[in-house]
Structure formats: C-alpha cells, structure tokens
Amino acid sequence: MRPLDPRTVRSLDAALASARELLIEQGLAGLTHSAVAARSGISRATLYRLWPEPTDLVRAAVTQHITLARPKPTGDLRADLLTGLTATHAMLHEPATEQGMRVMIERAAVDPRFAEVKQALYRSGTQAARTTLTAAVARGELPAELDLDLAVDQLHGPLFFRRLVANRTFDLDYVRAVLDSFLRAYSSKQSPEHGIS
C-alpha cells in the first residue's frame, strides 16, 4: 500500500480529533459531518468521502483509541485475565471510547449498522478473556464444565455496570477485587445445591 499523502494524514488526524471532542461533549447528537467540518476546518466533501455515514464517524473516532489487549499469554491465569481486564478498564475511562460504548449501546438496538460495529468490538474486546479461560480449563485450573459466556459476563459485567450504569470511575484495585472474587467462585469446593448448572 502506498503511504498516504502527509496532508491527508494531517486532515484525517484533525477530523478525528474533532469527532472525538464532539462525541465526548455532546454524544451522538453532536457528531455530524457539518459539526466536524466546522471544528476541524476539513471540508464536508472530504469528510463524506472518508466516512460516508455517521456510523463511520463514530467507528473511526472510537476505534482509533482502542488498544486491544493482544498480549502473549503467560500461562498464569490470574495475570493473563488481569492484562485483558486492564485494557477494558482503560477503554471505560478514556473519554472517547467510553462515550463511544454508550452511543453504541443506545444505537445498536435500533440501527443495524451500529449493532454490527458494537458486535465486532464486543467480540474483539472479550477475545483475550475467552482465550485465557479456555487455556485454563485445558490445564485443569478451571472446571471442565465452565460456562465460558457466563464467565466472560462475570469478569466484564461489573466493570461496565459501575462505569456506565452507576456512572462511577474505578481503579485497578476494583478490577482485582472482581477478578479474585471470580477465581474464588470457581476454585472453591462446590456444594451440591450451588453446583454450576
């Protein structure tokens, strides 16, 4: 692929910076091609060429800032899960990605284009945890009958709930408390009435 013209790169960066600012300040309602053009000085024609739909603007503003955890697994269950959840923590506290998640949660239910973007982010965002959990089951460190989807929800759900529903920030101590509670639930002796169903 030919390297991009430096002027194009500068335009793109300026447009994305403006798009992120608008998303953070005003949410989806404020993220229009006209508003990005007015703030960044990039022409609307250029913006429409780069990102034809409002969905494309949101996706571009959000994904550029997502640093997906693709670390090499160390084989240490707790350490590997913590690496993945640390990336989730960062995503929920970086204003553009946080607000992008909020927008997608609202729009995904009524607009298939947003649903598609959100589904892709959900899949890539939880992939690290899935890989780590599957490897731990294979090593016998987690029960063979582990419900992988439930486990993913238990690890990520509290973080999303606290940031997006309770509207509170949190630190890595909180992430570790969620993780250690999860490990406790699955490493403890199980009494029959509380077995995994």
Place this chain on the structure above:
Amino acid sequence: MRPLDPRTVRSLDAALASARELLIEQGLAGLTHSAVAARSGISRATLYRLWPEPTDLVRAAVTQHITLARPKPTGDLRADLLTGLTATHAMLHEPATEQGMRVMIERAAVDPRFAEVKQALYRSGTQAARTTLTAAVARGELPAELDLDLAVDQLHGPLFFRRLVANRTFDLDYVRAVLDSFLRAYSSKQSPEHGIS
C-alpha cells in the same frame, strides 16, 4: 388529590403508549413531542404541558413500566436476592424499559437531566439487593467486610452486560447461575491471597 378527568387519563395513556412505541422503534432520536402528537392524536400543547422536556417524555415512558421489586424480605438470602434480580431481568426484557436504559446510558454522560433520572433509577433498582445483602451480613451469612457496592455490581453487572453489551436475551436459569456463583465466592473459605480487599 382530585381524581383526574377520565378524558385526561385516556389522553395520557395514549400519549405514553405512543412514546413507548417511538422509543422502542427509533430510540431517543425518534421520541419528540411532534412525533408523539402525530401518533397519538394528542395535541402538542397538551404534551408540552404534561411533559415540558424530552427528558420528561423518556422518564414517563420508562418509569410507568418499571415494576420495582419492593417485596417483603423473607430472610432467605438466596430467595430474596433472586426476587430482586427477577425484577431486573424483567426490566431488561421489557422493550420500553430496556430501550430506556440504553438511552439513559448514552445521554447521562452529556446531559445532567438524564443523569439525574438514571441515578434515581439506579438507586431504586439496586435498593432491594442492598437491603438483602446488609441483612445477610448482620445475620453473619456474608462476611462482615463485604464490599456492598462491589456485591451489587457482581449481581447486576453480568445481566446488564449480556443484555445491553452482548445484545443477548437470557432466562432465569442464567440469573440463578450468576447468583449461585456469587454466593459461592462469598461462602467459600477464603485463602489469604484472595481475601476481600
């Protein structure tokens, strides 16, 4: 308080039914006074009198359908938590309240009026669990050092994550699995390295 004129009650019901339909079909963008007027046949003047702001429309459309769990606690920890989480399950699967939650998650970050409504719903929606957990700590069934906010997140977070982020529905078996895993984590013997911090 004087009972409302029956015609006013009918107007109100018709307007709220239209507001819920618009919210479900189009999300917040479609829930305007004009659209509710066009669909319900109620005049815009009446709508503005009843609900001056778009926030008021959303709040009215959503809260009318929320059946908050205010059951008399039985003193059975698992049964009482399950009652509260069953109400959360219903809220996440009733289209108007589900979409209302999505709207508030998006708007709360950029509009203080929505933040206020969401905060009130969050508080009342988690109150049953807080009361139950506090009573169980007092009875010695849960550790005295239980982090109440963390526990609330662990019980509700997976449900919200699965419905609003993974965009999947779920049944009460899933709710019971989340609950039993939670009880397992806190009823097990705690090893020092995984203590509650």
